[in-house]
Amino acid sequence: MRNKLWIILxxxxxxxxxxxxxxxxxxxxxxxxxxxxxxxxxxxxxxKAAAEKARQEELARQQAMxxxxxxxxxxxxxxxRDMFLNDDIHFxxxxxxxxxxxxxxxxxxxxxxxxxxxxxxTIEGHCDxxxxxxxxxxxxxxxxxxxxxxxxxxxxxxSRLTTISYxxxxxxxxxxNEESWAKNRRCHFTIK
Amino acid sequence: MKSCRxxxxxxxxxxxxxxxxxxxxxxxxxxxxxxxxLRKLPIAVPFFKKISTGNDADQLxxxxxxxxxxTLDFTGYFKILNREAFLANPQTDAGFxxxxxxxxxSIGAELLVTGGILVKDNLLEIELxxxxxxxxxxxxxxxxxGGISDQRRIIRRFCSxxxxxxxxxxxxxxxxxxxxxxxxxxxxxxxxxFDGYNIRRVTYTKSITLTPAWSSDGQWIAxxxxxxxxxxxxxKHLKEKRGTVVSKKGINITPAWRPNQFDLAATLxxxxxxxxxxxxxxxxxxxxxxxxKGIDVSPAWSPDGKHMAFVSKRSGTPQIYIKNLASGQVxxxxxxxxxxxxxxxxxxxxKIAYASMEGGLNNIFVINTDGQNPIQLTHNEGDNxxxxxxxxxxxxxxxxxxxxxxxxxxxxxxxxDQRRLLTLKGQQTQPKWSPKMTRK
Numbered sequence: 247m248r249n250k251l252w253i254i255l256x257x258x259x260x261x262x263x264x265x266x267x268x269x270x271x272x273x274x275x276x277x278x279x280x281x282x283x284x285x286x287x288x289x290x291x292x293x294k295a296a297a298e299k300a301r302q303e304e305l306a307r308q309q310a311m312x313x314x315x316x317x318x319x320x321x322x323x324x325x326x327r328d329m330f331l332n333d334d335i336h337f338x339x340x341x342x343x344x345x346x347x348x349x350x351x352x353x354x355x356x357x358x359x360x361x362x363x364x365x366x367x368t369i370e371g372h373c374d375x376x377x378x379x380x381x382x383x384x385x386x387x388x389x390x391x392x393x394x395x396x397x398x399x400x401x402x403x404x405s406r407l408t409t410i411s412y413x414x415x416x417x418x419x420x421x422x423n424e425e426s427w428a429k430n431r432r433c434h435f436t437i438k
Numbered sequence: 439m440k441s442c443r444x445x446x447x448x449x450x451x452x453x454x455x456x457x458x459x460x461x462x463x464x465x466x467x468x469x470x471x472x473x474x475x476l477r478k479l480p481i482a483v484p485f486f487k488k489i490s491t492g493n494d495a496d497q498l499x500x501x502x503x504x505x506x507x508x509t510l511d512f513t514g515y516f517k518i519l520n521r522e523a524f525l526a527n528p529q530t531d532a533g534f535x536x537x538x539x540x541x542x543x544s545i546g547a548e549l550l551v552t553g554g555i556l557v558k559d560n561l562l563e564i565e566l567x568x569x570x571x572x573x574x575x576x577x578x579x580x581x582x583x584g585g586i587s588d589q590r591r592i593i594r595r596f597c598s599x600x601x602x603x604x605x606x607x608x609x610x611x612x613x614x615x616x617x618x619x620x621x622x623x624x625x626x627x628x629x630x631x632f633d634g635y636n637i638r639r640v641t642y643t644k645s646i647t648l649t650p651a652w653s654s655d656g657q658w659i660a661x662x663x664x665x666x667x668x669x670x671x672x673x674k675h676l677k678e679k680r681g682t683v684v685s686k687k688g689i690n691i692t693p694a695w696r697p698n699q700f701d702l703a704a705t706l707x708x709x710x711x712x713x714x715x716x717x718x719x720x721x722x723x724x725x726x727x728x729x730x731k732g733i734d735v736s737p738a739w740s741p742d743g744k745h746m747a748f749v750s751k752r753s754g755t756p757q758i759y760i761k762n763l764a765s766g767q768v769x770x771x772x773x774x775x776x777x778x779x780x781x782x783x784x785x786x787x788x789k790i791a792y793a794s795m796e797g798g799l800n801n802i803f804v805i806n807t808d809g810q811n812p813i814q815l816t817h818n819e820g821d822n823x824x825x826x827x828x829x830x831x832x833x834x835x836x837x838x839x840x841x842x843x844x845x846x847x848x849x850x851x852x853x854x855d856q857r858r859l860l861t862l863k864g865q866q867t868q869p870k871w872s873p874k875m876t877r878k
Contacts, residue, residue, distance in 0.1 A: 340755070340777070376798045378779040378823055379868070380649060380692045381749055381756055383662075383669060384705060384712040384735040387689045391710055410668050411689050411707075415625075415646050 327437070330358045330367075334418075334432040335393060340377065342388035344396055348433075352393060355435060356400035366406040369393050370434040373414045374427035386411030393433045408438070468549075468570075468604040478517040479604075480546050482571075483507045484528035485521070486553030486564070494557040494586075502564070502589055506551060509597045512633050513609060514833065514850040519547055528552075534567075542571040549577075551600070560586050566596045568603065577603045590635070610828045614872040615835055616640070616650035616659060617846055620864035627661055629676075632828070632871075634846075634860035640676070649868055651693040651702070656875040658719065660693035660702055671704055673721055682721040688712075694737040694746075703727060703737035703746060714748055727761065738781040738790070740807075747771065747781040747790055758792055760807065771809050778803075780824055784851070786831035791815075791851075793823045802836050804851065815853030826871045827851070835859065835869040 333355075335348035344352065359365060371390030373382040390409035398404050418434075419426035468479060485503045488495040507518050526532045526541040534552045542550050550571050556563040562585065568578040578599050582592040594611040601609035613632045618625050622639070627650045630637040641647050643665040650661045658681075660673045666683075671690035674681035684690045688707030695702045700719035705712050714737050716724040728734035733751040740746070746761045758771045758781045772778040777795035784790065790807055793800040794814075802825045805812040816822040820839035827834055832851055837844045841858070844865040849856040860866070 340751075377756075377777060377795060378793055378800065380705075380736045381733065381779045383648075383689055383691050384707070384733040387707045387712055388733060391688075391707075409688065412646075415648075415664075 326358050326361070330355055330435060331437065334434050336428060337389055337431040337433075339374070339427070339431065340385065342371075342385060342392045344392055348393075349396065352396050353400065356397050356402055359397065359402045359406065366408070366438040368408045368410060368436045368438060370416075370436070371409065371411045372416060372418070372430055372432050372434065374430040375414050375417060375422070376427065377414070379413055379415070383411050383413035386413045389431075389433055479515055479548055480519055481510065481516045481549040481551065482519045482524065482542055482545070482547035483510070483521075483551045484524055484526065486555045487528055487530075487534040489554050489556040489563075490558060492557065495555055498557060498562070498586075498589070499553075499555050502555065502593060503553060505590065505593050506553070506566075506597065509593055509611065509633065510551075510600065512848075513601060514855040515601075515604070516549075519545065534565075537569055537571075539569070539571045539574045542569075547571050557586070562586050562589060562592070564592060568600050607830050608874065610830050610833065610871075610874075612875045613829055614656075614875070615826075615846070615859070615869050616652065616872065617837075617866050617869040618648055618650070619862055619866045621862050622864075627659070628862075628866075630860060637860065637862065649692055650870050651695055652870060652872045653695045653700070653702075653719070654697045654873045656872050658695070658700075660695065660704070662689075662691045662693070671706075671717075671721070673702075673719060684717065684721040692736045694739055696739055697741055697743045699743065703739070705735045705737070714746075727763075736780060738783045740783050741785050741787045745783075745807075747783055749779045749781065758790065769809075771805065771807070772812070773809070774812050782825050782827055782834075783807075784827050784831045785829050789851070791825035791827060791834055793825065802834065802849075802853075804834075813853070815849065816856070824868045826869055828871050829874045833871075835871050837867045837869060 333351050335344070335351050337348070338345070359367065369390045371386030371388070373385050387409065390411055394404070394407045394409055397407060417426070417430040418432065419429040483503055483506055486499045488499050510516050511518050523545050525545065526538060528534070532538050532541070534554045537550065537552060548571060550569040552567050552569070554565045561583070563581070563583050565581045567576060569575065570577055580596055580599060582595070584592055598608050598611045601607065610632050614629050615632060616627060616629045619628050624644055625646050625648060626643060627640040627647055628637055629640055640659065641663065643663045645664045647661060647663040647665070650659050652659060657677070658673060658675055660671060662669050663672055666685065669689045669691055671684035671693055672681065673684070684704070686706055686708040689705065689712060691705050693702050693704045701716060701724060702719065703714055703716055706715050707713070711731060712733050712735055713726055714728040714734050715726050718724060727737070727746065728748065728750070730750060730752050733756070734748060736749040738747040744763055746763060747758055748761065749756050750759050753770065755776045756779050758778050759768050760771050761768045771790065772792065775794040775796060778792055780793040782791045788807060789804045791802060791804045794803050799821045800823045801814055801816045802822050803812050803814050815834070816838070822836055822838045825834045825836045833848055834851055835846060835848050838847050844867045845861070846859040846866045846869045847856055848859050
């Protein structure tokens with residue numbers, strides 16, 4: 247009876263021990279396989295990342311090129327816009343007749359307006375300080391309307407062009423000599 | 439108390455102290471109104487006699503006699519004699535009521551104004567007399583009562599009576615002058631009394647504001663302003679907050695009220711071309727008055743409203759034309775010079791003043807309405823622009839750069855007696871003389 251107890255006790259210690267051993271061995275085998283799989287995965291991942299990186303770099307390069315191109319285009323656009331805004335047309339004293347130089351400038355302005363169909367412009371008519379202010383308001387009106395009529399003849403819709411006369415009220419150059427007067431007898435263009 | 443004083447100030451009593459027999463049209467031969475400035479009438483204005491004592495009377499005796507001298511001098515009719523030559527003591531009876539005419543004829547005075555002044559508690563009582571010293575005759579005698587603050591009005595009213603007795607016309611003492619000034623930094627409209635006193639600002643547009651024009655009752659003013667960004671025409675009541683804006687496409691400029699009507703001519707370019715139109719006082723187009731491709735601008739009415747002078751470039755250079763409204767006929771007025779603008783029709787009807795430019799500078803001219811006899815009134819003194827006749831047809835107000843900046847000057851219709859009207863910060867241009875106002 248006493249021996250039986252010992253056997254049971256021994257078994258009670260051994261069996262779980264065996265059980266433990268078995269389970270340990272089984273686990274070690276499983277980890278090895280996972281490791282191998284992981285290595286394989288990582289290799290694939292790295293290859294994929296490299297490919298992706300190359301693709302990204304290519305994309306960035308393309309984007310930069312496009313940006314550069316856009317930048318160049320927008321510089322050109324800005325230059326065209328500045329030219330439209332800055333190039334005034336000039337007149338002889340007491341005249342609203344467009345000189346050949348003025349006509350050339352107006353043709354460039356018409357081109358810009360054609361390339362920018364959403365833009366509308368105000369044409370300001372100005373005079374030099376000589377003469378009298380009431381008459382000059384009328385003369386400035388005639389100058390702005392001469393420029394407008396020329397642009398309309400070149401195919402620009404009249405609805406995109408507004409005129410305003412400032413007469414002699416807003417000289418570009420405050421001087422009192424022919425050089426200043428020549429600068430002040432002008433039409434100036436703004437974009438709305 | 440205040441309302442009481444206001445009441446008193448409005449109750450300036452002007453009383454004839456003596457009836458003047460024989461004062462009829464025959465009395466108007468003192469000043470030859472066809473050649474009034476060839477021979478100026480020598481007039482003596484001694485200090486007024488103090489009837490009351492005290493500092494107030496002392497000072498007012500001097501300042502008011504000076505003001506009366508200046509006011510009469512403004513008309514250009516008189517030669518004001520120097521008080522140092524006077525023989526009579528103004529503070530004796532001989533200086534006021536019992537005039538010894540020989541004292542005055544012996545120093546060359548043909549006319550004499552004497553005054554007596556009484557001051558009491560801010561109240562002023564003045565008696566003023568105009569004598570013909572050679573005929574030994576009283577021409578005008580008046581007594582005025584008012585507050586001290588009414589002194590300018592009292593003096594002006596007496597001067598008006600003096601001018602009436604000498605010319606048969608009330609003169610310009612109740613008139614005003616509108617003009618453009620840059621005092622505030624931008625062009626705005628201001629108004630002063632005929633002699634440059636009492637300047638007040640009319641517009642606060644902070645913009646470009648130009649060419650004031652008076653309605654013939656003096657109640658309305660029309661002008662062009664860029665207050666909304668473009669040259670629009672504003673028609674504004676001067677005292678009440680009433681008015682309208684004509685804001686058509688293009689320019690809305692150079693208003694000119696038709697005499698005795700509530701309508702005005704103005705230049706509008708909504709058709710694409712500056713043309714003159716007749717508008718109601720409420721800004722509605724009645725009809726078109728010019729029809730010509732090219733510039734038509736600056737209308738000026740004849741006093742009867744039957745003719746309109748204006749500027750047109752129809753012959754190639756700006757010249758003045760006259761349109762007969764009834765017949766529609768247009769004839770060219772100016773042929774001398776290559777740039778004639780800014781017509782102003784004399785209230786007497788026979789002449790038109792204008793600015794003529796040569797070598798970049800304008801000068802004021804007058805021409806008969808039949809185109810005869812253009813006469814240059816300003817010479818070699820900077821740029822001279824914007825002539826406007828006084829409503830009695832004797833004086834012309836204009837702007838000039840003779841002293842540097844543009845300022846306002848006055849001269850007679852014959853170009854004599856040119857003088858500055860006022861001094862103000864900035865530049866002053868485009869003066870327009872008001873019509874005769876109803877007495878305030």
